[in-house]
Amino acid sequence: MFESLSDRLQNTFSRLGARGRLGEADVDEALKEVRRALLEADVNFKVVKDFVGRVREQAIGENITKSLSPAQMVVKIVNDELIHLLGDEAVPLASAQPSPTIILLVGLNGAGKTTMAGKLGLFLRKKHRNPLLVACDVYRPAAIKQLETLGKQIQVPVHSEGTQVSPVTIARNGIAEARKNGHGVVILDTAGRLQIDEALMQELEEIRAATNPHETLLVVDAMIGQESVRVAEEFNRRVPLSGFVMTKIDGDARGGAALSIRQVTGVPIKFLGTSEKVDGLQPFDPPRLASRILGMGDVLTLIERAEENIDKEEAAKMQKKMQKGKFDFEDFLSAMKQMRRLGPLQQILGMLPGMSQLKLDEHINEDDLKHIEAIIQSMTLEERRNPDIIKQSRKERIARGSGSELEDVNELLKQFREMQRMMKGMMGMMPGAGSGRPAPTNNKGGSGKKGKSKKKKARAPQLPGARPGMPGFGPQAGLGPNSSPSDIESMLRNMRKDQ
Amino acid sequence: MFRRLFGGDDRKTEQPEEQPPIEDTATNAEHAPTAEQPRPQARLFASVDALDVEAQRIAEAEAAAARRREQSGLRRLFGGQERTEQEIQREVAKTTAAVQKTRSTGMFGRISDMFKVDQLITPELWEELEELMIAGDVGVDTTLTVIERIQTEVERNNIYKASDARALLKRELVQLLQVDQPQFSEQTTKPYVMLVIGVNGAGKTTLIAKLANRYKQEMGKDVLLGAADTFRAAAVEQLQTWAERIQVPVIAQGQGADPGAVAFDALQATNARNADVLIIDTAGRLQAKYNLMKELEKIKNIVSKRVPEAPHEVLLVIDATTGQNGISQAKAFMEAANVTHLALTKLDSSAKGGVAFAMVQEIKRPIKYIGTGEKLDDVAVFDPEAFVDALFED
Ligand SMILES: Nc1nc2c(ncn2[C@@H]2O[C@H](COP(=O)(O)OP(=O)(O)O)[C@@H](O)[C@H]2O)c(=O)[nH]1
Ligand SMILES: [Mg+2]
Numbered sequence: 001m002f003e004s005l006s007d008r009l010q011n012t013f014s015r016l017g018a019r020g021r022l023g024e025a026d027v028d029e030a031l032k033e034v035r036r037a038l039l040e041a042d043v044n045f046k047v048v049k050d051f052v053g054r055v056r057e058q059a060i061g062e063n064i065t066k067s068l069s070p071a072q073m074v075v076k077i078v079n080d081e082l083i084h085l086l087g088d089e090a091v092p093l094a095s096a097q098p099s100p101t102i103i104l105l106v107g108l109n110g111a112g113k114t115t116m117a118g119k120l121g122l123f124l125r126k127k128h129r130n131p132l133l134v135a136c137d138v139y140r141p142a143a144i145k146q147l148e149t150l151g152k153q154i155q156v157p158v159h160s161e162g163t164q165v166s167p168v169t170i171a172r173n174g175i176a177e178a179r180k181n182g183h184g185v186v187i188l189d190t191a192g193r194l195q196i197d198e199a200l201m202q203e204l205e206e207i208r209a210a211t212n213p214h215e216t217l218l219v220v221d222a223m224i225g226q227e228s229v230r231v232a233e234e235f236n237r238r239v240p241l242s243g244f245v246m247t248k249i250d251g252d253a254r255g256g257a258a259l260s261i262r263q264v265t266g267v268p269i270k271f272l273g274t275s276e277k278v279d280g281l282q283p284f285d286p287p288r289l290a291s292r293i294l295g296m297g298d299v300l301t302l303i304e305r306a307e308e309n310i311d312k313e314e315a316a317k318m319q320k321k322m323q324k325g326k327f328d329f330e331d332f333l334s335a336m337k338q339m340r341r342l343g344p345l346q347q348i349l350g351m352l353p354g355m356s357q358l359k360l361d362e363h364i365n366e367d368d369l370k371h372i373e374a375i376i377q378s379m380t381l382e383e384r385r386n387p388d389i390i391k392q393s394r395k396e397r398i399a400r401g402s403g404s405e406l407e408d409v410n411e412l413l414k415q416f417r418e419m420q421r422m423m424k425g426m427m428g429m430m431p432g433a434g435s436g437r438p439a440p441t442n443n444k445g446g447s448g449k450k451g452k453s454k455k456k457k458a459r460a461p462q463l464p465g466a467r468p469g470m471p472g473f474g475p476q477a478g479l480g481p482n483s484s485p486s487d488i489e490s491m492l493r494n495m496r497k498d499q
Numbered sequence: 500m501f502r503r504l505f506g507g508d509d510r511k512t513e514q515p516e517e518q519p520p521i522e523d524t525a526t527n528a529e530h531a532p533t534a535e536q537p538r539p540q541a542r543l544f545a546s547v548d549a550l551d552v553e554a555q556r557i558a559e560a561e562a563a564a565a566r567r568r569e570q571s572g573l574r575r576l577f578g579g580q581e582r583t584e585q586e587i588q589r590e591v592a593k594t595t596a597a598v599q600k601t602r603s604t605g606m607f608g609r610i611s612d613m614f615k616v617d618q619l620i621t622p623e624l625w626e627e628l629e630e631l632m633i634a635g636d637v638g639v640d641t642t643l644t645v646i647e648r649i650q651t652e653v654e655r656n657n658i659y660k661a662s663d664a665r666a667l668l669k670r671e672l673v674q675l676l677q678v679d680q681p682q683f684s685e686q687t688t689k690p691y692v693m694l695v696i697g698v699n700g701a702g703k704t705t706l707i708a709k710l711a712n713r714y715k716q717e718m719g720k721d722v723l724l725g726a727a728d729t730f731r732a733a734a735v736e737q738l739q740t741w742a743e744r745i746q747v748p749v750i751a752q753g754q755g756a757d758p759g760a761v762a763f764d765a766l767q768a769t770n771a772r773n774a775d776v777l778i779i780d781t782a783g784r785l786q787a788k789y790n791l792m793k794e795l796e797k798i799k800n801i802v803s804k805r806v807p808e809a810p811h812e813v814l815l816v817i818d819a820t821t822g823q824n825g826i827s828q829a830k831a832f833m834e835a836a837n838v839t840h841l842a843l844t845k846l847d848s849s850a851k852g853g854v855a856f857a858m859v860q861e862i863k864r865p866i867k868y869i870g871t872g873e874k875l876d877d878v879a880v881f882d883p884e885a886f887v888d889a890l891f892e893d
Contacts, residue, residue, distance in 0.1 A: 146734075150732050194849070221700065
């Protein structure tokens, strides 16, 4: 689990007891943590050195203000500098006059070029730019078939000539076809190649010379390590890049290579690949990537994951049920299951800014959740729907059935009631459902498909609260008393951008 | 909306002033492994006795190396892989060729040069080593642990020459890669069922083709492939194209089919045809995706139900260019599918898979194969010593 930079700095500074002004010693101590965080995010070590140097200059002598602690101060400087270096603003795709605009995709094997070609195709088709895909990967078995399948899926034509024709010829012919048929954009998918493979790099130079692309985009896997620098430098030297795209950021890689590549090539990041599906494409978003690289929480990823993994119909049903005040243990159980789909608990918590500072793992852990699940599973359907009927003998049976102590069962029942009470208060403040993207809290709705009970007492629709030992994120879950304003800021900035 | 979520009140963003200071000297010290320690080179041999000690140490080291050679001989036999000396030689040569191609520019090459010279060990040497290991994706934690261990050894044994420290470093790295993993015999287990897993684009399908070829051509096995990557466009065709080239049958149901059902079919076909080896290809999946990891569990359960003890091998494929995310991959795949071995692909790239040291340690599973190119023949059985030797070859 990544420990966020702000946690670490917090620890460093409380040890140092920094006051007033950030002295050199304080800053250097803090920068060790910054260095480590960046290295763990796979930022190239040389780039880390430069970066740390810049931050040092800015941080030393900085006044510690009332509103920011020293740790927050450094986090803010680091975060701002990172966003700045990643690129303050997005650079759109080139648009050539006269058309077609030619886009050449290049990169290492397995980086995700073909999938990216499909995504760009769909993106451009939706923008009415009438793209044409060209299959220049004649080496990897079925690479052409892969592009053709994607083309069909996104309803974009594909130019291909099998594997016996040279990629240079295919590229040239593809462009001729685009001219003839009035396509606005040509996307050239090329074979993956190592930057040290002389023959294939030469071939790439030839393709470039033959096609004169307006955009040459390097496709980079978010999981790439320290080599990103050499890879990018060499591709850039052989076929001057106009930008790069980072794929697979829907995983848990921190994506530090984005900073490295940006630094060594100077070309902008243009897109992020956010899922395996053809619509998983996003324009580059510096603040989001910055907080990700720093391990500072990535609410957007959490939301995306929620959208991808949670059954929307079930969630809607659940919400309705909750609004009618029929939230019972059945729902609670399925809510837990839904939440689990988002990933291991620690990881979910880690994605919420400031969350890891709460040291929640001391209160909630995966085993507790399993334990709670076991207790609920030992209840009869009747009991789950109507917890009020659970009296002593039932409690004893449930305890036996789930291999727990009677106290545990009592505690769960007590907390469940408490949770309902708390939720009642909260729901009063809740605006109507459906305000754009679902927030993480809304997504824990379970199925509740069998919930027909009319007996439930709780009237207000409820959310599982974040009581110790209980799953879910309640009022105190998102940002703790220790969370830093820059966390909040960057999160809000992300949110706004997204709406 | 978010205000409500995050507490409603105007957050107390100011830190509670008096946080108990956190005992963190340990992690802090890690960052400056060289800072206050007495320099090894400061202590030259104090007496003639020390020379004897040194001589004995060298003798011991030689004996240990001989033992290791013996053990590695055994290791090569383990798992029923009775390979001839020739085969072993050929594979070591492959490893060496792949690893060395970029050695001169890569981090290990530089480490090697650094330690080659008969210079004294200096603080700069440690610093440079740290930097080079990190540059090789070994990761901060593993790097610091390794360096600390070597430093301790260096002090304990009064080593003062860089070239002697080099042997320690090599040994340390080899040890990180050596973990015991009992394995089903590929010779006597029938059918021998393999599940090949990993993130998208790691090189699973290509490796499967290489392995199928190897089983068939070199070990004379009857091989069957299961095309359970039913998600990625043309993934089935990719496997089929390879299978045609090497003339082995593929069980497939096409894109969109249930991968569990494909696995089931493949097992049935394996039994019906009395095949020796079944290799199941799976869709690439990022370890953070809950549903996909569950799917993997499901596939594995289907296999176990059908053939007791299967899958005999669960091979996690890792791209050598992977950075620190490899550790998260190892953990998550281990949890979902109980990985038995790792495979390190794309070692012909300029990256050398430094994160593998941490991965092996994290899940205590050995690397079994390396991929060294895009052709069928570009595969070798991994051998820690050959690998580390190749990294340091002069
Ligand atoms: N250079 C090199 N490329 C490889 C190696 N293994 C696989 N590849 C390439 O990596 C890309 C992705 O491989 P593939 O087997 O489709 O990955 P999968 O998605 O994990 O099945 C393809 O272009 C392969 O040719 C290797 O050892 N070296
Ligand atoms: Mg595949």
